[in-house]
Amino acid sequence: MSEYWYSRWLFERALAAIYVVAFLAAAKQFVPLLGEHGLEPVGRWVQAVQADLELTARWRGGELDRLLDEQHSRLQAAWKGRLDRWGWHVVAEASFNYYGDPGRIDLLGWHRTERILLVVEIKTEIVDAQGLLGALDVKTRMGQMLARDQGWGKPASATAGLIVMDRSTNRSRIERLAPLFSRFHVRDGSA
Secondary structure: OOHHHHHHHHHHHHHHHHHHHHHHHHHHHHHHHHOOOOOHHHHHHHHHOOOOOOOOOOOOHHHHHHHHHHHHHHHHHHHHHHHHHOOOEEEEEEEEEEOOEEEEEEEEEEEOOOOEEEEEEEEOOOOOHHHHHHHHHHHHHHHHHHHHHOOOOOOOEEEEEEEEOOOHHHHHHHHHOOOOOOOOOOOOOOO
16 A cells, blocks of 8 residues: 555544544533433423524525515515506505605505505515514505605505415414504415
8 A cells, every 4th residue: 555545544544533532522412511301391491481482494594585585576476466457557666765764665556546555565474563564654655655756646545555474473473463463454365
């Protein structure tokens, strides 16, 4: 065996020994770090203090963002199609910047004959109800100025719409916070 191959063979065996030691050290630390029952007691602790525990999976951030955006875009496209069929003129992702307050409206709808302005917010996940509803109110006020900028004129009325992806988590949050969402028509089903 040449000197190179012997050195390589020896290096590989030494590296394998280091990995074995590291694995044994990690295995030996498992019980002291996570406890005899792993993370199981965490659920009982959370219940005891009447708290909510939400775990967020994170991986390759860009791909997660694309996945969530894809779900949002599908809802947006489905509802834009419906509003178009129902006689609304709809602009997706209508942007504004009034009084130094920039933003985007997921769907901005205008019904010509009734002169109704519809400002639609689409959410795949309800995380912060107060932030969501506050931002929707701002967008509804800004939407009226945006309607004039679009050449639609002054609306006879402006209304906000909220479209939420049909998931058990979203349904339970809306049920728990029902008084906050009472101004919206809640129905079962998804786009």
